Amino acid sequence: MAAMIEVSQLTKRYGRATAVDDLTFTVRPGVVTGFLGPNGAGKSTTMRLMLGLDRPTAGEVRVAGQPYERLNRPLHTVGALLDGRSVHPGRSAHNHLRYLARSNGIGRSRVQEVIELTGLTTAAKRRAGKFSLGMAQRLGLAAALLGDPAVLILDEPVNGLDPEGVRWIRDLLKGLAGQGRTVLVSSHLMSEAAKTADHLIVIGRGRLLADTATVDFVGGAESLEDAFLRLTADAVEYRGQL
Amino acid sequence: MNLLAAEWIKVRSVRSTLWTLLATIGLAVGLSAFVAANFRANIERVQNFDPIVTSLYGLTLAQLALVVFGVLTVGSEYASGSIRPTLAAVPRRGRFYAAKTAVIGLVALAVSAPSVLAAFVVGQHALGPYAVAAGDPDTVPALLGATAYLPLICLFAAGVATMVRSSAIALGVLVPVLFLGSQGLGNVPGLRPVLQYLPDQAGMELMRIAGGPDSRFGPAYGPGVALVILVGWTVAALVGGFLVLRRRDA
Numbered sequence: 251m252a253a254m255i256e257v258s259q260l261t262k263r264y265g266r267a268t269a270v271d272d273l274t275f276t277v278r279p280g281v282v283t284g285f286l287g288p289n290g291a292g293k294s295t296t297m298r299l300m301l302g303l304d305r306p307t308a309g310e311v312r313v314a315g316q317p318y319e320r321l322n323r324p325l326h327t328v329g330a331l332l333d334g335r336s337v338h339p340g341r342s343a344h345n346h347l348r349y350l351a352r353s354n355g356i357g358r359s360r361v362q363e364v365i366e367l368t369g370l371t372t373a374a375k376r377r378a379g380k381f382s383l384g385m386a387q388r389l390g391l392a393a394a395l396l397g398d399p400a401v402l403i404l405d406e407p408v409n410g411l412d413p414e415g416v417r418w419i420r421d422l423l424k425g426l427a428g429q430g431r432t433v434l435v436s437s438h439l440m441s442e443a444a445k446t447a448d449h450l451i452v453i454g455r456g457r458l459l460a461d462t463a464t465v466d467f468v469g470g471a472e473s474l475e476d477a478f479l480r481l482t483a484d485a486v487e488y489r490g491q492l
Numbered sequence: 493m494n495l496l497a498a499e500w501i502k503v504r505s506v507r508s509t510l511w512t513l514l515a516t517i518g519l520a521v522g523l524s525a526f527v528a529a530n531f532r533a534n535i536e537r538v539q540n541f542d543p544i545v546t547s548l549y550g551l552t553l554a555q556l557a558l559v560v561f562g563v564l565t566v567g568s569e570y571a572s573g574s575i576r577p578t579l580a581a582v583p584r585r586g587r588f589y590a591a592k593t594a595v596i597g598l599v600a601l602a603v604s605a606p607s608v609l610a611a612f613v614v615g616q617h618a619l620g621p622y623a624v625a626a627g628d629p630d631t632v633p634a635l636l637g638a639t640a641y642l643p644l645i646c647l648f649a650a651g652v653a654t655m656v657r658s659s660a661i662a663l664g665v666l667v668p669v670l671f672l673g674s675q676g677l678g679n680v681p682g683l684r685p686v687l688q689y690l691p692d693q694a695g696m697e698l699m700r701i702a703g704g705p706d707s708r709f710g711p712a713y714g715p716g717v718a719l720v721i722l723v724g725w726t727v728a729a730l731v732g733g734f735l736v737l738r739r740r741d742a
Contacts, residue, residue, distance in 0.1 A: 302583045303576055304741040319583045330580050336573030338506055345505035346574075353498035353581045393577055 253327065253400040253432055254278055255300060259309035262295055262456075269295040271456035272309070277434045279400070282427045284447030284464070285436040286478060290487040292456040293436040294332070297405050301330050313401055325354040325397030331404045334390030339379025343370055343389045346378060351396050364392040369418075383410030391419070401432045408442055420446045440475035444468070452478065454485020495582060495591035502565075503599055509564055513603050515557035516642075520607040521614050523550030528618035535622060543624040544634045547615020548699055551638055554607060555695070558600055558642055559666055562649035565596055566733075567659025579742045589654070589734055596650045597643050604642035608635055630700060637698035637715055641722065645670075648691055648726045654733025657740070688712065694721040 255277035262270040270292045277283045287293050298304040300311045302318035310317060314327050321327050337346050347361045365374045368388040373381070378389060387410050394402060402423075408416045423446060427433045434451075437443045443450070443464075450467050452460040459481050460467060464474070471477035503509055527549040531538050569575040582588040612635055616623040624631055653662035670692045687693065688711035697711050697718035711718070 298576075298741070301580045303579055321583065324583060325581050328580075330577075332576055332580075333573060336576050338502075338568055338572045338574050340506045340508055340568075341502075341574075342505065345501060349498040349501040349505070350577060350581050352501060353495055353578075355494050390577075 253314035254312075255401060255403070255432060255434060256312040257296070257300070257309075258311075260296065260299060260306055260311060261308040262292075262299060262304060263307045269456055270299065270306075273453065273456070273458055274309075275451050275458060275461050277432055277451070278449070279432040280427060280430050281448035282423050282433045282435060282446050283449045283451060284443040285434055285451050285453075286438070286440075286443055287436075287453040287459075288482050288486045288488070289438070290455075291453045291482075291485065293453065294405055295456075296453070297330070297332060297403055297434075297436065300403055301328070301332070303332075323354040323397070325350065325356065325399065327397070327399055328401045328403060329394030329397060329399040330402070331387070331390040331394045331407055333405065334383070334386035334388070334410075337378040337386065337389060340377055342375050343378050343381070343392075344374040346389065347392055347396065350393055354397055356396055360396060360398075364395045367395065368392040384412060384415055387411055388415070399431070402426060402434065404433075404435045406436055406438070408437070408439065416442065440473070440478050444474035452481060454482045455487065457485070459485060495587060496595060498582075499591045499595040503595060506568070508568075509561055512557050512561035512564065513599070516554045516561070516603050517607045517610070519557055520550045520554035520611040523553055524548060524611040524615040525550075525618045528615040532619050532622055541622070542700075543616065543619055543622055544612075544628070544630055545700060546619065547612050547624075548608070548634065548638055549615075550611050551608065551642065551699060552696075554611075555642055555645055555692070556667070556670065558603070558646045559649040559670065560663065562596055562600065562646040563653040563659050563662045563666065566592070566650050566653035567657075567662055570657045571659060576742050585737050586734065589737055593647060593650060593730060597647050600643035600646035601639070605639050608638045608642070633715060634700040637700065637719075640719065641695040641698045644722050644726045645691060645695055648722075648729045651726065651729025651731075651733040655729070655736050657736070685712075689721060691722055691725040694718040694725070698722065 258274050260270055260273040273296065285293055295304065299306050300313060300318065318324060344365065347364065351361050365371055368391050370388055370392060373385055378386065381389065387407060391407060394404065408419055411419065423433050423435060435446065447464050450460060450462060450464050468474050468477050471480065524547050528546050531541065531546050535541065569578060579585065579588065649662065649666055652666060653659060656662050669690060693711050697713065698715055
């Protein structure tokens with residue numbers, strides 16, 4: 251299942267603001283790829299462009315060799331978690347997963363499987379509006395895994411999870427990559443990225459700053475955080491003061 | 493079929509949308525029965541009494557519950573953000589939209605037909621001796637017209653909600669439009685020539701609540717033209733919704 255994500259000369263402007271600026275990179279199967287950048291760097295926008303939710307101003311993204319919009323029953327190829335909160339608050343987790351599954355011809359037994367896999371068994375019949383952020387993230391992850399996809403695109407999946415959940419995701423992602431899947435995970439937590447990602451793509455102000463193995467990226471620096479801060483020093487949009 | 497089934501799961505898995513459907517039936521039957529019983533008790537003071545119109549009176553309010561159903565079914569996707577996982581699962585937006593509007597229209601029809609019939613039967617019963625004569629040639633057209641009107645106005649509302657991508661804005665536009673024409677400004681002589689072409693006015697004519705071309709209050713056209721006008725509005729709103737959905741970032 252050699253399904254890659256190929257981003258080429260991707261640009262997205264909102265009015266005069268440029269969120270993504272001529273990005274080109276490839277996400278490969280078999281490793282966990284961390285997608286890093288300061289707040290407002292364009293990580294979430296890039297992910298929405300990958301999923302055909304936003305339309306690029308220029309350039310294109312191919313997932314498994316095709317533009318996302320061309321994929322038939324895309325959940326079988328690509329699983330995505332953008333925001334675990336994107337669920338109707340009055341709908342149960344189970345029904346949320348059921349309609350997504352049904353739209354792609356996925357049966358009820360698989361819905362039950364991902365509910366168990368993500369630890370939602372006791373919460374599945376509850377209305378999603380009552381979920382904590384951690385529970386919502388688990389639901390988003392369950393949705394991403396529904397179609398047993400070869401490509402996973404996850405935006406800050408560990409947000410809101412407890413330490414047990416963080417470690418569970420880390421092991422899950424490594425396991426999925428180990429099976430030959432393509433796993434792209436954005437994060438703003440450097441320590442987490444250092445533990446999970448084998449490869450890093452770093453962007454700042456919508457531009458590509460680095461595309462390299464994690465080991466090489468850290469290089470002689472004390473930590474991934476130090477290397478990251480040095481690289482992105484000129485690309486920080488929002489900066490507090492001491 | 494999968495997409496229709498998926499949209500059907502959405503409709504029946506949220507309590508608020510189910511409430512709007514119950515409200516549609518309740519208002520249609522309850523208000524019609526109430527008005528009919530009242531007219532019967534005060535029959536000597538009622539002007540231009542029409543037994544069919546009287547027994548369908550509840551539909552003027554029931555349509556609002558059905559409009560809210562159409563709006564919420566679309567608008568809640570944007571309010572909750574569930575439009576994004578939905579479109580990620582079904583990136584061909586035209587197919588998603590076709591399935592969604594088909595389910596809205598079918599559900600609205602499934603609720604409207606029994607609502608209209610029940611309102612008529614209960615209303616006629618409440619009218620007692622003043623009920624419409626069996627075999628009155630106006631009965632069947634009025635019932636069919638009402639049954640066609642309610643799903644169409646519901647789809648019109650769904651199209652508007654898709655255009656503005658918000659329940660609150662959609663209702664802010666629709667409620668004045670649906671109320672101004674029939675209840676308020678529509679009776680101002682200078683505005684009537686224009687406002688009579690609003691969708692709810694066409695609906696009133698279709699249900700014969702406006703009383704036909706010779707009535708003082710109805711629009712100056714018959715049921716056939718009314719149906720054309722109503723379908724025109726509905727198609728325009730649905731096409732408008734599709735163009736917005738196709739073009740905009742989710």
